[in-house]
Each structure stands twice: as structure tokens, then as C-alpha cells.
Amino acid sequence: MSDHNTMNLTLHVWRQKGPNAPGKLETYEAKNVSPDMSFLEMIDEVNEDLIKKGVEPIAFDHDCREGICGMCSQVINGVPHGGQDRTTVCQLHMRTFKDGDNIFIEPWRAKAFPIVKDLVVDRSALDTIIQAGGYTSCHTGGVADGNTILIPKPEADYAMDAAECIGCGACVAGCPNGSAMLFTSAKVSQLAVLPQGKVEAATRVNAMTEALQQCGFGNCSNHYECQAACPKGINVKFIAKLNREYLKAVFE
Amino acid sequence: MQILKSVVGRKVFMAITGQCMVLFAVVHMLGNSSIFIGPDGINAYAKHLHDLGPLVWIFRAGLFAFVAIHICYGIQLTLENNAANPTAYAVKKQLKATFASTTMIWTGLLIALFVIFHILHFTARVTPGVVQGVDALGRYDVFTMVVSAFKNGGIAFVYVVAMCALFFHLSHGIQSFFQTMGWNTDRTQCTISTIGKAVAFILLAGYAVIPISILASALIK
Ligand code: HEM
Ligand code: FES
Numbered sequence: 001m002s003d004h005n006t007m008n009l010t011l012h013v014w015r016q017k018g019p020n021a022p023g024k025l026e027t028y029e030a031k032n033v034s035p036d037m038s039f040l041e042m043i044d045e046v047n048e049d050l051i052k053k054g055v056e057p058i059a060f061d062h063d064c065r066e067g068i069c070g071m072c073s074q075v076i077n078g079v080p081h082g083g084q085d086r087t088t089v090c091q092l093h094m095r096t097f098k099d100g101d102n103i104f105i106e107p108w109r110a111k112a113f114p115i116v117k118d119l120v121v122d123r124s125a126l127d128t129i130i131q132a133g134g135y136t137s138c139h140t141g142g143v144a145d146g147n148t149i150l151i152p153k154p155e156a157d158y159a160m161d162a163a164e165c166i167g168c169g170a171c172v173a174g175c176p177n178g179s180a181m182l183f184t185s186a187k188v189s190q191l192a193v194l195p196q197g198k199v200e201a202a203t204r205v206n207a208m209t210e211a212l213q214q215c216g217f218g219n220c221s222n223h224y225e226c227q228a229a230c231p232k233g234i235n236v237k238f239i240a241k242l243n244r245e246y247l248k249a250v251f252e
Numbered sequence: 253m254q255i256l257k258s259v260v261g262r263k264v265f266m267a268i269t270g271q272c273m274v275l276f277a278v279v280h281m282l283g284n285s286s287i288f289i290g291p292d293g294i295n296a297y298a299k300h301l302h303d304l305g306p307l308v309w310i311f312r313a314g315l316f317a318f319v320a321i322h323i324c325y326g327i328q329l330t331l332e333n334n335a336a337n338p339t340a341y342a343v344k345k346q347l348k349a350t351f352a353s354t355t356m357i358w359t360g361l362l363i364a365l366f367v368i369f370h371i372l373h374f375t376a377r378v379t380p381g382v383v384q385g386v387d388a389l390g391r392y393d394v395f396t397m398v399v400s401a402f403k404n405g406g407i408a409f410v411y412v413v414a415m416c417a418l419f420f421h422l423s424h425g426i427q428s429f430f431q432t433m434g435w436n437t438d439r440t441q442c443t444i445s446t447i448g449k450a451v452a453f454i455l456l457a458g459y460a461v462i463p464i465s466i467l468a469s470a471l472i473k
Binding site: 075079106210212217227235241 | 333353428435
């Protein structure tokens with residue numbers, strides 16, 4: 001059945017065989033795209049076509065496809081995760097595009113995120129930052145009673161807002177300096193306001209900012225591009241909080 | 253010293269030195285405005301400053317140190333940031349970054365060049381065509397020096413362009429200071445950013461009005 005709503009699109013996709021191979025934008029036609037498809041489903045269909053033609057399918061990262069895991073990572077028409085506010089690529093729907101549109105699809109670009117293949121980049125640098133201090137040290141044992149440590153509602157809410165980060169790396173992809181300061185600050189802020197995390201706040205902020213630097217991320221120069229790119233709308237107030245925590249640690 | 257290498261520490265130094273230069277720029281602009289009182293205003297003001305003797309030199313040394321720290325870290329951070337983002341996107345949309353925020357290194361270097369010229373021009377007074385003399389009270393005649401300089405359209409133009417660079421630099425820089433020092437939240441962000449731009453604009457207007465009004469009155473006559 002031909003649906004008058006379907007669209008034909010032209011995709012310009014970054015293709016790169018391996019980490020050190022040269023890459024370039026290739027052009028593909030996406031035919032009869034339903035507006036109800038997600039962006040990733042649209043690429044799935046294009047890949048089916050490519051496989052039939054004997055062309056290597058486009059490699060891209062994805063997992064949950066429901067906007068919570070942070071695996072999907074594509075810069076669509078110059079915006080990480082595409083132009084819809086607070087939306088991951090997997091939750092972006094084709095109804096936000098028009099018949100005949102040209103769509104540019106590129107991988108996250110930053111020195112700290114080397115390309116593995118096509119649209120897939122290696123984001124383990126973010127894990128390195130978390131390993132440096134994005135945790136609380138505590139003794140394991142029996143399960144503690146709920147509410148033995150009371151946390152005021154405003155602090156709990158603040159920590160939850162910071163914990164919304166899904167670690168996708170869009171902040172780095174959008175940042176003109178390739179900096180992971182928003183990502184780092186979200187974890188630093190989340191833990192710094194909670195009683196369990198306060199204890200190690202000073203060592204944490206030092207260790208995490210040092211890891212950020214060693215991984216080859218840039219410095220924050222307050223463009224605030226990260227907040228606009230973040231699919232979870234993580235606020236740059238957390239970067240100010242990180243700076244505050246850093247200065248506190250210096251004078252401690 | 254860990255702080256001199258840290259991603260945050262170096263920015264804190266940049267922020268503090270930059271903000272001190274803003275304070276200097278505000279005071280300097282207010283001082284310059286004494287030119288509108290006439291020769292008596294600015295010549296007396298300049299004499300008071302020079303009579304401070306060694307204090308002037310202590311102040312100059314401090315200011316020079318601040319400028320040097322600000323410029324060195326500025327260049328270092330910019331080089332690191334460019335290295336962290338080596339490949340450009342084929343298509344990239346700017347969502348929040350501004351002309352001012354993405355040209356900080358260039359407006360900054362332009363201001364530095366201007367300051368060198370400006371010190372040679374009005375402090376060392378070694379640039380060609382500087383009118384030097386004393387007024388009736390035997391004070392150095394700053395008024396005549398400045399007025400005759402700005403009758404030259406080229407010189408007036410250089411000053412106005414430099415003040416525009418200062419405007420862009422500070423319209424990003426002032427609010428950036430508050431963020432870097434951690435004195436910002438989502439509720440203060442908008443107000444701080446507006447105040448920063450307003451201060452930058454007042455500096456632009458306050459400085460540029462001098463060459464513009466002198467040149468304009470020279471052209472009308
Ligand atoms: C149109 C705008 C400006 C005018 C008319 C102006 C005028 C002057 C004059 C007349 C002096 C010499 C004072 C004296 O030694 O008797 C001076 C010094 C100086 N100006 Fe400006 N100025 C302007 C803008 C600026 C700006 C924007 C800056 C940098 C932020 C600046 C930085 C300096 C410095 C560093 C000195 C030397 C101060 C010292 O040696 O103690 N000026 N200016
Ligand atoms: S695939 Fe999990 S967030 Fe998009």
C-alpha cells in the first residue's frame with residue numbers, strides 16, 4: 001500500500017572503515033520513510049537496502065532505543081542527537097523531517113573520542129573520568145534501613161537532576177573545545193550534595209578534573225553549548241558547582 | 253603547584269586577572285571622562301596621578317603582571333582546546349555559543365596590540381605627530397595631546413575599533429568570570445549575563461565617545 005505520508009530523503013553519512021582509515025561523507029537515498037519511524041529505524045531500513053546491494057551497512061551505536069542508555073550518538077545536521085530539544089537519536093522521530101530533506105549524519109567528534117568505525121566512537125574516556133572519583137567508598141554488609149541517613153528534599157532533587165546524565169557524550173560532541181566538563185560536573189555535583197558523597201568531595205573533584213585533562217578533553221570556556229546539546233537538559237549550573245567544589249578543595 | 257596546571261585552576265587565574273583589568277578599565281574610563289571638563293579637568297587629573305610617584309610604578313608593575321598571566325593562560329588554554337577538537341564537522345550548528353564567545357582569543361590579542369600602541373602613543377608619547385607641551389599652569393598638556401591626536405581620523409578609527417574588540421571580549425568575559433568562580437546558578441545566569449553585556453557596552457560608549465566627539469567637532473568646523 002502506498003502511503004501518501006511517506007518521505008524520500010537524501011542522507012549524507014560519514015563512512016570510515018577503521019580508526020586510522022580515511023573517512024568521507026557518502027550519499028544514500030532513504031525511500032518511503034514513514035513519519036512514525038524513529039531515526040534509528042530509518043537507518044535500519046537503509047542498511048537493509050545496502051545489504052541487498054552488497055554494500056557494507058552503516059555502523060552505529062544503539063542499545064535501549066528508549067532514551068535512557070546513552071549509547072546512540074549521532075550528530076544530525078550539525079546538532080548532537082538532532083534538532084529536537086531534550087531528545088536522543090533513538091527517540092527522534094521521522095515526522096520532524098520533510099520529504100526531500102538532506103540529512104547530514106556524523107559521528108561525535110573530539111580527540112578524546114576516537115572513531116572506531118563509521119558513526120561509532122570510543123567513549124571509554126568518560127569511564128576513565130568516573131573511575132577517577134565518580135563513586136562513594138563505603139563498607140558493604142547488610143542492607144541499611146531506608147531513611148537512616150536523612151536527605152533534605154531540595155538536596156535530593158538537586159542530586160537527581162544531576163543524576164539524569166546518561167553519559168552519552170553529546171556535551172563533548174557539541175562543545176567547540178571538546179570538553180567533558182558538563183559530564184564531569186554532573187557527577188561531581190550529584191555526589192557533593194549527598195551525605196554519602198560529601199566525605200570525598202575534595203579528592204573527587206581533583207581526581208576527576210585531572211582525569212578529564214589526561215584523557216585529552218579540552219577546557220571549559222563557558223560557551224554553554226553543552227547544555228543546549230544535552231538530551232537530558234543537564235544545566236551548566238553544575239559546572240559552576242564543580243568550580244565551587246574545586247576552589248573549596250584548594251582552600252581545604 | 254597543582255593549581256597552575258589544573259583545568260579549573262588556570263581558568264580561575266584568568267578570571268581574576270581579567271576581572272581586575274575590567275576594574276582598571278572602568279576607573280580609567282571615568283578618569284578619561286575628565287577631558288569633558290576641559291584642559292583643567294584632564295591636565296589636573298593626570299598631574300595628580302603622576303604625583304603619586306612610586307605608587308604609580310607599583311600599580312603599573314601589578315597591572316603588567318596581571319595582563320601577562322591573562323594572556324599566557326589565554327593562549328595556552330586556546331591551543332589545548334583546539335587540540336582537543338581537531339576535526340571539524342561538515343555541518344555544525346551553534347546552539348548557544350556566540351560570536352563573542354568564539355572569538356575571545358582574537359579580540360583579546362587585538363586589545364593587547366592596541367594597549368601596546370596606546371602606551372607608546374599617550375604614555376611614552378613616542379609615536380610620530382604627538383603634540384607635547386605644557387599648559388598655563390606648567391602642567392603637562394594632556395588635553396591638547398589627546399584632542400590633536402583624535403583630529404586624525406586614522407587614529408580615532410584605531411581607538412574605536414579597539415574599543416569594539418573590548419566590548420565583544422567583555423560581553424562574554426564578565427559573565428564568564430562569575431561562572432568560573434562558581435558564583436552562578438541557573439537563576440542568576442540570565443541577570444549576570446545581561447549585567448556583563450551592559451558593563452561592556454558602557455565601557456564601549458564611555459571610551460569611544462572621546463575620539464568620536466573630537467573627530468566629529470573637527471570635521472564640522
Ligand atoms: C579611547 C579610549 C582611551 C583613551 C582616550 C585613553 C587615554 C589614556 C591616556 C591619556 C593615558 C596616559 C595617562 C598619563 O600617563 O598621563 C592612558 C594610559 C593607559 N591606558 Fe588608556 N585610554 C583609552 C582606553 C584604554 C583601554 C581600553 C585600555 C585597556 C583596558 C587602556 C589601557 C591603558 C594603560 C595600560 C595605560 C597606561 C597606564 C599606566 O601607565 O599607568 N586604555 N590612556
Ligand atoms: S539507544 Fe539508548 S539512549 Fe538512545
